[in-house]
Amino acid sequence: MRFCKIVDTTLRDGEQAPGHAFSLDDKVFLASLLDGAGVYQIEAGVPAMGRDEQDAVCAVKDACKTAVVSTWNRLTEEDVRASVACHPDIIHLCLPVSERHITRKLRTTQAALLRQFSRVAEYAAGRGYRVTAGFEDASRAEVPFLLQAAETAKRHGIERIRLSDTLGMLRPSSAALLVRTAREVGLPVEMHAHNDLGMALANSAIAVLAGAGFIDTTLLGIGERAGNCGLGAFVAACREYTAISPLQARKAERLALPLLSRCRQRKFFT
Amino acid sequence: MISRMRILDGTLLALEAEGMRPTAARAAGWRRAVAGCGIDSLETLLPPAGAGDSPDRASPVAESSSPPGNAASRRSAAPERPPSLSELIARVLPTTVVPSVSALANLASGAFPQSGWHCIYGLGDALFADRKTLARSIDSLSEGREALLAPCFTNERGCATALAVEWLLGGEDRAALVSFAGCGGLAALEEVLAALLVHGGLPAADLRGLPELTDRYRRMGGGPIPPAKAVIGEAIFSVESGIHVDGLWKSPDLYELFPPEIVGRERRIIMGKHSGKRAVLVKCGALGLPVTADLAERVLQKVKEESARRKTSLCDTDFIALYSTCRAGKDEKEEGGRAVL
Structure with a gap:
């Protein structure tokens, strides 16, 4: 029987959508809703952004009764240091794995990126943290490099890899293939889907069927561009695969709606 | 090559099912705008004559070239409640309602017509079903027939677009029935077109007219489009x-x-x-x-x-x-x- 845990990223990827800027109190409020709904993990923010964000992450950590709290980091020791200041449960390291992101965005090479990955992973693990890795733009990665990156992750004690469909380009057959490919390495797999083609939910659902044990969601599906996989919609469609009841998820979304719709004012978009 | 892929646009039917029959002029404008997407095989289905409550408006369904055929049957008495979307679809092309994959098994073998177009309405849970079983059921139902399936996947599990795209790209000469913005709980036309563009299914598509379609959709009484709606939402860029x-x-x-x-x-x-x-x-x-x-x-x-x-x-x-x-x-x-x- 397939089963998945929910990793909610409303406070990180959700907030990145234009129009959203959560205060510390907002983050604590949303985190309590998510914690109450029974999500497994809350991605609380990006400590490297500064002091305010670090304070918010700490407050989120204090507010969560059952959910584990993770922080998002670029692949640098500096980012990890900012995270360590917040004492999260999990430190999440993000690295792009597609050729175009590596060469055109980071302007580095695959080999150099993997060396940096090893170094920063060692650094984070060496401080006693659980570490997860996020493979950005995994949908366009070359399979051999994807596997090489996953092997590197495994060697350094990283406990799970996130496959990000950063552009929302996957369809169920390609999403299932990607999950199966990544699982060959033997680490638990997490799916992070975007909704650019209206398929975030379907891609997440098929990922569970293909063996992904963790699914990324946001409240009401907020996120960059067309958003992420919505918590309530996912849980409703996949109730037999999660421990969260659709009712709890709906309730959290209903309570979050006033806060989340405040930011959706037309003036930014027209 | 998938050159004979067909997409049936059920937007006007879906609006009608929600009690919003656009005027003849608006319906014609919609049809023209959809045709402007540069996809020969994309066709708008028109509501059957007499389906709504405005008998003065002659619906030009008869002029519509294939695929719908001649299933548009006029009802003598006005229905007590507005017809549902599946009923409306059934009046323009032969339709079997199959709420879930498990219901497929209950259909008699050979349930599909001998030839012509045939819509399967439902199967919103197909993503969760075992693919081989699903393929076998459909094969056995269509065995020995030449009926062309045009599934109309429903969205109760949020997977309609994905199902339509997988279906269309999964074989040759396939068809699917969809609606703009997923109106009426179907796969969303604009998402399917964008996905086919991205995945190489429709090299000739011209989607620059989507903002115009969005405008027309609003004027015909279609619901609000959320700012983050995939492909057409105003916030997505x-x-x-x-x-x-x-x-x-x-x-x-x-x-x-x-x-x-x-x-x-x-x-x-x-x-x-x-x-x-x-x-x-x-x-x-x-x-x-x-x-x-x-x-x-x-x-x-x-x-x-x-x-x-x-x-x-x-x-x-x-x-x-x-x-x-x-x-x-x-x-x-x-x-x-x-x-x-």
Whole structure:
């Protein structure tokens, strides 16, 4: 029987959508809703952004009764240091794995990126943290490099890899293939889907069927561009695969709606 | 090659089922606009004559070229309740309602017609079913027949678009029935077209007319389109986060599935808490504001503070005001207190 845990990223990827800027109190409020709904993990923010964000992450950590709290980091020791200041449960390291992101965005090479990955992973693990890795733009990665990156992750004690469909380009057959490919390495797999083609939910659902044990969601599906996989919609469609009841998820979304719709004012978009 | 793929647009039927029958002129305009997408095999189904409550409006269903055939049957008595979407579809092409994959098994073998077009309405849970079983059931039902399946996947499990796309790309000569913005709980036309474009199914598609279709859809009484609606939402080409703005600046295809122009839109940079220095430089350039690296850094700080204070992003007017403050502050320092507007 397939089963998945929910990793909610409303406070990180959700907030990145234009129009959203959560205060510390907002983050604590949303985190309590998510914690109450029974999500497994809350991605609380990006400590490297500064002091305010670090304070918010700490407050989120204090507010969560059952959910584990993770922080998002670029692949640098500096980012990890900012995270360590917040004492999260999990430190999440993000690295792009597609050729175009590596060469055109980071302007580095695959080999150099993997060396940096090893170094920063060692650094984070060496401080006693659980570490997860996020493979950005995994949908366009070359399979051999994807596997090489996953092997590197495994060697350094990283406990799970996130496959990000950063552009929302996957369809169920390609999403299932990607999950199966990544699982060959033997680490638990997490799916992070975007909704650019209206398929975030379907891609997440098929990922569970293909063996992904963790699914990324946001409240009401907020996120960059067309958003992420919505918590309530996912849980409703996949109730037999999660421990969260659709009712709890709906309730959290209903309570979050006033806060989340405040930011959706037309003036930014027209 | 999948050149004979067909897409049936059920938008007008879906609106009708929701009690909004557009005027003949609007329906005709819609049809023309859909035809403008440059896809020969995309066709709008028209509501059957007499289905709604405006008998004076002759529906030109008869002129519609294949596939619907002649199943449009006129009802003698007005129905007590408005017909449902599946009933409306059944009046323009033979339809079997199959709520779930398990219901497929209950259909008699050979349940499909001998030939012509045939719609299967439902199967919203097909993604969760065992694929081999599903394929076998459909094969056994269509065995020895030449009926052309045009599934109309329903969205009760949020997977209609994905199912339609997988179906269309899964074999030759396939057809699917969809509706604009997923109206009536079907696969969304614009998402299916964009997905086919991305996955190479429709090389000739021209989706620059989608904003016009969105407008027409609204005027016909279609529901509101959420700002983040995939493909047509007004917010989807706005970016704020520093890492994405920087990536887009370096190479748009790092963070965009397709250039906004492909769907008749343009990109917008929104300033806010997650902005980076690159965004300030790009925004100043776009607004014609002279800027140095040092000034950009201070503007960025202000943008972050102000957006955190307001708990939301800043519009261009706000940004220009902040820029002016920072610039004036700088000039004050450098020019001995003389404020420059």
